[in-house]
Amino acid sequence: GAVVSQHPSRVICKSGTSVKIECRSLDFQATTMFWYRQFPKKSLMLMATSNEGSKATYEQGVEKDKFLINHASLTLSTLTVTSAHPEDSSFYICSVQGGREDTQYFGPGTRLTVL
């Protein structure tokens, strides 16, 4: 069964609105979760590392005020795309590291389309 869930799987919004994406770790507690974005036919790009109970660590070039990350509990991290613009349209994926072999588990992704 799924180890990591994301919600919603697909969202279409108007330019200027904010969109929240949830990532849940279903099988184990995760002090660290990762958020990626992926453009069509491109590889994943790490946006930020979400740390439970503390501020997220953003990768260079990623605007922290634009992409708000909240890791409120050991099983939930949220990514909010604020004042979305068409260029924010992308596929957003979260991942969790853990389990018996300490491997990475990826969520099913959220496809965001900003009109």
Place this chain on the structure above:
Amino acid sequence: KNEVEQSPQNLTAQEGEFITINCSYSVGISALHWLQQHPGGGIVSLFMLSSGKKKHGRLIATINIQEKHSSLHITASHPRDSAVYICAVRNTGTASKLTFGTGTRLQVTL
């Protein structure tokens, strides 16, 4: 030059063929992942390797730490194996952060 290079970028094979996808990296790593991404977008972790070889069903992954190279093999390929295969490395000293290759798009035809 990317830290993680994959070859080939695109691969078309007939059902039943033996397939090899290669991954070379230029940094020190603590682990290497092979991932599979289907057209719908979901990503599945196939293997995590730090040495040697792992096998799961028709899939085999090998890694040579000295040569900084890994291969993913698919035996008796099937159309349902059609997907993008991504190599990702966990750099030493960067906790759990992954660096991704650009992926290999595999199409298996009947």
